[in-house]
Amino acid sequence: MLNDIYNKRIIELAGNIPRLGRLSDPDASATAHSKLCGSTVKVDLKMNGDTVTDFAHDVKACALGQASSSIMASHVVGSTASELRELRETVRKMLKENGAPPEGKWEEIKFLEPVRDYKARHASTLLTFDAVVDAIGQIEAKAKQPAAAQG
Numbered sequence: 001m002l003n004d005i006y007n008k009r010i011i012e013l014a015g016n017i018p019r020l021g022r023l024s025d026p027d028a029s030a031t032a033h034s035k036l037c038g039s040t041v042k043v044d045l046k047m048n049g050d051t052v053t054d055f056a057h058d059v060k061a062c063a064l065g066q067a068s069s070s071i072m073a074s075h076v077v078g079s080t081a082s083e084l085r086e087l088r089e090t091v092r093k094m095l096k097e098n099g100a101p102p103e104g105k106w107e108e109i110k111f112l113e114p115v116r117d118y119k120a121r122h123a124s125t126l127l128t129f130d131a132v133v134d135a136i137g138q139i140e141a142k143a144k145q146p147a148a149a150q151g
Contacts, residue, residue: 005115009111010111017069018074019056020059023045023054026054026135027046030134031131032126032134033127034123039061039123039124040060041065043056050080052080055132057072057128057131061127065124065127067112071108072129072132091129092126095126096122
């Protein structure tokens, strides 16, 4: 039932999103948009080496997009690029392949598990994960460029 995906914890997460806004000097910014529902998430990311050091986001999304963004913002700082790529893949598999939700600091994603049965809601739930991985890719690409080309 649709009410299952909008459980009490999803509503709480959606109503209390940390790190809203934009960074003044991000290493990269990325936007993810769902054409299906119109939700958009813009993220700003700063990294030191492989580790996220700062994060902010502008979330214009449904409760599911807001809830997943809230979880991301609560735990992204201190996370590594490989951890965040793996997280996106774990959430994608949870929704699309009946995979298990992540554990540890990301365990609250389990509250999004009922979304699995509503394919039309997958895109908005994945927005924050896609945007963060996009921003990481941009930062890594810049780091591989010669110093003169960055200028």
